[in-house]
Amino acid sequence: MAADGGKHPSARGRIVVSPEILSGTPVVKGTRIPASLILNLIAHGYAFDRIRQAYPIVDDADIRAAAYANLSPETAHFLTNTFGFDIASLLDLGLGHLRDVDVVALAQREGQVIVTFDLDLGEIYH
Secondary structure (H helix, E strand, O other), rough: OOEOOOOOOOHHHHHEEEOOOOHHOOOOOOOOHHHHHHHHHHHHOHHHHHHHHHHHOOOOOHHHHHOOOOOOOOOOOOOOOHHOOOEEOOOOOOOOOOOOHHHHHHHHOOOOOOOOOOHHHHHHOO
């Protein structure tokens, strides 16, 4: 789970998934730039201005949104400690045992954004 804490935009609307774009890889909306690529650049010490120079089509909000997508616990810790993002892993919180519907309910109650590799999580709503 990741939260913007009122300081950062969430990935909602800025990071999209479509089977027609890079076989369903999460990308920055309106581009073919994978969220994981932006995250990898951040993890390797690229500043936002350097990322914008390399990919002028993205802005700071896109970069922050990409940082909220596809996070491992190690990456979440790095981003929290380095950039102040409000990110928490369910495993770190001792909540790894929760069912998907319980995770969604918890996120809704706490105003959190869910970031997951669990591809069937969206089936709760279909």
